[in-house]
Each structure stands twice: as C-alpha cells, then as structure tokens.
Amino acid sequence: MVGEGLHKIERKGGAVTEPAWVRSLLIAIALGFLALFLVLPLAAVFTQALEKGWEAYLAALKEPDTISAIRLTLITAAVCVPLNLFFGIVAAWAIAKFSFPGKSFLITLIDLPFSVSPVVSGLIYVLIFGLQGWLGPWLQEHDIKIIFAAPGIILATIFVTFPFIARELIPLMESQGREEEEAALTLGANGLQTFFRVTFPNIKWGILYGVILCNARAMGEFGAVSVVSGHVRGATNTIPLQVEILYNEYSYAAAFAVASLLALLALVTLAVKTVSEWEMRQTIAAAETER
Amino acid sequence: MSIEIEAVSKSFGTFAALKDVSLKVPSGELVALLGPSGSGKTSLLRIIAGLESPDSGRILFDGEEATRRQVQERQVGFVFQHYALFRHMTVFDNIAFGLTVKPRKSRPGKQEIRDRVHNLLKLIQLENLADRYPAQLSGGQRQRVALARALAVEPQVLLLDEPFGALDAKVRLELRRWLRRLHDEIHVTSVFVTHDQEEALEVADRIVVMNGGRIEQQGTPSEVYDRPATPFVYDFLGSVNLFHGRVHEGTAQMAGFRVSSPENASAHDAPAVGYVRSHDIAIERDNAGSGGIKAEVRYLLSVGAMVRADLALNDGDRSIEAELPREEAERLKLKVGDHVYARPRKMRVFVEDYQI
Numbered sequence: 001m002v003g004e005g006l007h008k009i010e011r012k013g014g015a016v017t018e019p020a021w022v023r024s025l026l027i028a029i030a031l032g033f034l035a036l037f038l039v040l041p042l043a044a045v046f047t048q049a050l051e052k053g054w055e056a057y058l059a060a061l062k063e064p065d066t067i068s069a070i071r072l073t074l075i076t077a078a079v080c081v082p083l084n085l086f087f088g089i090v091a092a093w094a095i096a097k098f099s100f101p102g103k104s105f106l107i108t109l110i111d112l113p114f115s116v117s118p119v120v121s122g123l124i125y126v127l128i129f130g131l132q133g134w135l136g137p138w139l140q141e142h143d144i145k146i147i148f149a150a151p152g153i154i155l156a157t158i159f160v161t162f163p164f165i166a167r168e169l170i171p172l173m174e175s176q177g178r179e180e181e182e183a184a185l186t187l188g189a190n191g192l193q194t195f196f197r198v199t200f201p202n203i204k205w206g207i208l209y210g211v212i213l214c215n216a217r218a219m220g221e222f223g224a225v226s227v228v229s230g231h232v233r234g235a236t237n238t239i240p241l242q243v244e245i246l247y248n249e250y251s252y253a254a255a256f257a258v259a260s261l262l263a264l265l266a267l268v269t270l271a272v273k274t275v276s277e278w279e280m281r282q283t284i285a286a287a288e289t290e291r
Numbered sequence: 292m293s294i295e296i297e298a299v300s301k302s303f304g305t306f307a308a309l310k311d312v313s314l315k316v317p318s319g320e321l322v323a324l325l326g327p328s329g330s331g332k333t334s335l336l337r338i339i340a341g342l343e344s345p346d347s348g349r350i351l352f353d354g355e356e357a358t359r360r361q362v363q364e365r366q367v368g369f370v371f372q373h374y375a376l377f378r379h380m381t382v383f384d385n386i387a388f389g390l391t392v393k394p395r396k397s398r399p400g401k402q403e404i405r406d407r408v409h410n411l412l413k414l415i416q417l418e419n420l421a422d423r424y425p426a427q428l429s430g431g432q433r434q435r436v437a438l439a440r441a442l443a444v445e446p447q448v449l450l451l452d453e454p455f456g457a458l459d460a461k462v463r464l465e466l467r468r469w470l471r472r473l474h475d476e477i478h479v480t481s482v483f484v485t486h487d488q489e490e491a492l493e494v495a496d497r498i499v500v501m502n503g504g505r506i507e508q509q510g511t512p513s514e515v516y517d518r519p520a521t522p523f524v525y526d527f528l529g530s531v532n533l534f535h536g537r538v539h540e541g542t543a544q545m546a547g548f549r550v551s552s553p554e555n556a557s558a559h560d561a562p563a564v565g566y567v568r569s570h571d572i573a574i575e576r577d578n579a580g581s582g583g584i585k586a587e588v589r590y591l592l593s594v595g596a597m598v599r600a601d602l603a604l605n606d607g608d609r610s611i612e613a614e615l616p617r618e619e620a621e622r623l624k625l626k627v628g629d630h631v632y633a634r635p636r637k638m639r640v641f642v643e644d645y646q647i
C-alpha cells in the first residue's frame with residue numbers, strides 16, 4: 001500500500017523527484033532540527049516544572065505574586081485582544097473592500113509593529129507618558145499612572161499585537177471580493193446585517209486564527225512590557241516578567257512551573273491554529289473555485 | 292417601473308466609463324445593453340442599481356428622482372456574472388435572505404417565507420436542491436438560484452450583469468430562452484448586460500448598443516440588426532464585409548461596382564465605406580444581373596444549415612465572406628477554385644470619418 005503510494009508520487013514528480021535516500025535524509029534533518037530546538041526545550045520546561053512533584057508545582061502557581069502576574073496577564077489580554085479585533089476588522093474591511101488614497105501607506109503602517117523591536121515599542125510609551133516624557137508632568141499633576149502601571153503594559157501590548165488580526169484578514173477578504181456584500185445590499189440588507197450575515201461567516205476562521213495569534217503574543221510579550229512595567233512585584237509583573245524574576249532568584253522549579261503555563265498556551269494556540277488554518281484554506285479554495 | 296437615465300457621466304480615475312448617456316427603459320420591457328468590454332455597459336447597470344454613483348446626471352424611477360437613493364431603497368434585483376451566492380448558506384437560505392433582512396414590521400412570517408421560497412424553487416426547477424450549498428451546484432443551477440434570490444424580494448427592476456457569461460454554450464442557450472419565457476410571465480422591467488450579440492438579439496425587446504462610454508444606437512432587435520446607424524453597430528452585430536470607395540451625390544462607386552446610396556445624397560466625392568453582411572452577398576455563376584464582382588472560391592465551410600464561402604476578389608488581394616443556405620450552395624455546385632460573381636444585395640454606405 002505504502003509502496004504503491006510512493007511509486008505513484010515518483011511517477012508524478014518525474015525528473016524533478018530526488019532519490020528516496022535523499023528525501024529520507026532531508027526529512028530526517030528537518031525532524032532532527034525540530035526535535036533539538038523545539039520539542040526538547042518544551043519537554044524540558046515540563047520536566048523541570050514537575051521535578052519536585054505536583055505539590056511543589058501547584059504551590060509555585062499558588063504563590064501570591066504569581067497569581068497577581070497571571071491576573072495582570074489575563075487582564076492585558078482581555079483588553080488588547082477585543083480592541084485589536086475591532087481595529088483589525090475595521091482596517092481589513094477598509095483595505096480589502098474599498099480603494100482610497102493612502103491605502104498602501106495604511107498597509108505599511110499596520111506592519112510597523114512587526115518591524116520595530118519590542119524594546120523600542122516600550123520606550124516609545126515611556127517617552128510619551130513617562131515622568132520625563134511629553135505628557136508625564138500633566139499626568140502626574142492629575143494623579144494618573146500609565147508608565148509602571150497596568151495602562152502602560154496594556155498600551156505597549158496593543159502596539160505590539162496590532163498587526164496580527166488585520167494581517168490575517170486582509171488577504172482573506174481580498175480573495176473573497178465585494179460581490180457577496182453587494183448582493184446583500186441590493187437585497188435590502190443594511191450595513192450591520194451585511195456584516196454579520198454575509199461577511200462575518202466568510203471570515204470567522206481567519207478571525208479565530210488572528211485572535212489566537214494575537215492572544216498568544218499579548219500574553220507572552222516580554223520586551224515592550226518589560227520596559228514599561230517597572231517590575232513591581234505582585235503589581236506590575238506579567239507572567240513572562242514573573243518567570244524572569246523567579247529564574248534570576250534561582251527558584252528554578254517555580255520559574256519553570258510558571259513558564260509551563262505559557263508553554264501550555266502555546267500548545268493550545270498551535271492546535272487551534274492548525275484547525276482554523278485548515279478551515280481557512282477550505283474557505284479560500286471555495287472562494288477561488290467560485291470565480 | 293420605468294427607468295430614465297438623464298445625461299449620466301462617470302469616470303474611474305482618468306478613464307471615462309460613461310459620457311453623457313441618456314436612456315429610457317419603458318416599464319415591463321426587457322432591454323439589453325450590448326457592447327464590447329470597456330464600453331460602459333456594466334457601469335451603467337451598476338449606476339441604475341445604486342452600486343456606483345454617477346459623477347453627473349440623474350436617474351429617475353417612474354419619473355421620480357432616484358439618483359441619491361440608497362441601494363437598499365431602490366428595490367432592484369441584481370444578478371451578478373459570477374452569481375455572488377452566499378457560499379455559507381444553503382440554496383433555501385440564499386433565496387430567503389432578502390425576506391429575512393426586512394425590518395420586523397414588513398417581514399413576512401416564517402411560514403410565508405417558506406412558501407415563497409418554495410414557489411421560487413419551483414419556478415427555477417430546483418425544488419429538490421433546497422438544502423444544497425452553492426459549491427455543490429453547477430454553473431447554470433447557481434445562476435438560477437441567483438435569479439430566484441433576486442426575485443424573492445419582488446423587485447421593481449431586475450438588473451442582470453452578463454448573466455450567462457460564465458456558462459457553457461448549451462446551458463447558456465437554455466437559460467436565456469428560459470429567461471425570456473420568465474420575463475413574459477412576470478413582466479418585471481429588466482435590463483441585462485451582454486457582449487454577445489446573439490443573446491441580445493434573441494432575448495431582448497430592445498437593444499442598446501454601447502461603445503466607448505456612449506450609446507451608438509437603440510431600437511428593436513430587427514431595427515438594430517437591419518438598419519445599423521453607425522459603422523460600429525454594423526461591425527459589432529453579425530459578420531460584415533467592408534468595401535472602400537467614394538460616394539458622390541447619392542451614388543457610391545466601389546472597386547468594381549456602383550450602388551445607389553440615397554442617404555448620402557449631399558456627399559461630394561467623399562471617401563466612403565460600404566458594409567455588406569455575409570448573408571447579403573449573393574453568389575452567381577454568370578453576371579446576368581450585372582453589378583457582380585468577379586471572385587474565386589477559396590474555402591468552403593459548412594456550418595449547420597449554412598455554408599460559408601471565402602471569396603478572393605478579382606484583384607486578388609482582398610477576400611470577402613459570403614454566407615448562403617446549404618441548398619443554394621448545392622444548386623450552384625460550388626467547389627473550391629470555382630470562378631463566380633459576388634453581388635451585394637444590400638449595402639449600407641457611410642462617409643468615412645476623418646477622425647479615425
């Protein structure tokens with residue numbers, strides 16, 4: 001059965017197909033590389049985390065500073081993801097369905113956070129809202145805390161995660177064109193009905209994919225958050241920052257226990273991503289066969 | 292509902308899609324906008340639908356200003372070339388869509404929606420496919436669903452953008468005859484865009500021939516076909532042969548023969564082009580009636596009931612195409628290489644435009 005399949009592939013590929021041993025070698029190298037650099041560290045995280053047993057693992061997670069870090073991380077993601085979801089859909093809608101002057105500039109702008117180092121993203125906010133920054137004195141006068149507090153962390157995270165959803169949706173929406181929306185309008189649907197009944201069902205897998213990536217990054221962001229957080233224990237530390245602190249204090253088991261939360265998040269992300277990517281390919285393929 | 296288009300212009304960037312177009316579509320008629328791609332026909336259709344807005348000019352529905360009316364308020368049914376069915380909805384839900392998005396006050400009840408959709412499914416002969424998704428249908432079926440979806444909201448006007456453009460020849464033929472019968476039943480004012488002259492001639496009550504953002508001619512199919520108003524219409528509708536010559540006070544002198552051309556009575560020795568349709572060229576063995584041009588049969592091609600003959604004119608450097616019934620060709624015993632006389636039965640002479 002397997003031999004038959006291989007045979008078929010070989011015939012189909014014709015002259016460009018490499019000999020079997022070359023293919024096996026290439027696959028082995030790729031798998032070996034993945035095992036060494038991705039799977040092994042992931043496994044190490046969990047073994048280290050559980051080294052001192054379940055009790056110690058759970059105790060490390062129940063530590064008040066850690067719980068506060070988890071809470072802050074969840075709050076940050078809970079604010080960032082919906083906001084970026086809204087901005088992402090609006091931006092993708094504008095770019096994919098309308099033509100207007102400055103469109104390519106907008107696309108470049110959306111990509112900006114990808115090209116800027118996260119540390120710089122954090123510094124931008126310190127520069128604007130910090131005590132020595134432009135708005136710092138005014139903010140201090142009115143007793144509003146942004147830098148070294150949750151708002152700064154949220155702002156920096158929004159900046160860093162901004163492109164994820166928009167970038168996912170733009171090619172998807174462009175591939176689908178405008179005709180279905182136009183058909184809905186001629187049938188009497190208003191803007192909201194058109195969005196929720198026609199546009200949204202066509203892009204929902206893309207949205208889920210974008211949200212998952214955005215969420216993973218929002219929870220895992222280190223650089224930008226590190227600059228604006230101030231590392232106040234039990235107050236302005238997120239999970240990645242808490243991991244760093246624990247690690248620097250040589251409490252390895254606790255550090256890895258907290259890190260395992262992020263690793264788990266990564267695994268869930270990977271699973272959802274695989275499913276939604278598959279669904280999205282189906283949608284795009286369907287869009288293309290209809291053209 | 293009647294549609295009036297008054298002096299509408301529309302540009303996309305530097306491209307002028309419509310230049311000062313005026314048109315009246317009487318209530319209940321089926322009108323074809325016919326023209327090559329880029330002639331502005333689709334832009335005009337989209338402006339009527341409200342999917343584009345004109346740069347200048349007005350649109351009137353039943354004599355009422357509708358230029359600024361929103362798409363949703365225009366009560367038009369629009370059928371897209373690529374169907375634009377909602378891919379995530381079943382055939383039933385696609386057709387029901389227009390009814391289910393109505394404001395609660397005017398929305399029909401569930402049972403009524405179901406009945407209406409089933410009547411439409413019966414009309415398009417797809418009753419057993421209500422639960423299928425668009426991807427599971429053939430092109431012709433999809434287009435019929437698109438039509439039913441547009442009809443579900445009982446539009447005042449039905450607009451169809453190249454409705455059969457993406458279908459294969461046989462389905463196309465069936466579907467356009469079906470559309471004609473459907474229109475005879477429901478009499479909704481309809482405008483459809485096509486680049487296929489045969490389709491326009493067969494289906495439409497009136498044809499509007501468009502070119503370069505302007506209307507070249509409008510009229511019934513026979514008017515447009517038999518009495519083309521401009522060289523463009525002649526060229527575009529049916530295959531045509533060109534003769535060059537000069538026209539002087541109502542008589543055209545072409546290479547090898549002369550014809551009278553009363554519509555050019557005021558011309559003074561002007562360069563002219565004569566247009567003759569392939570089926571208006573008679574082939575004869577002898578030059579009894581005179582006015583024939585000596586020609587040699589170069590190719591013969593049987594197309595169904597007709598025979599197409601490629602004739603090399605006596606000067607040798609030009610050829611014309613004649614189309615004659617098969618019996619006629621058999622009676623003449625036409626063979627490749629025969630020497631015959633070609634006589635234009637009907638020729639339309641246009642004084643040549645110096646702009647070209």
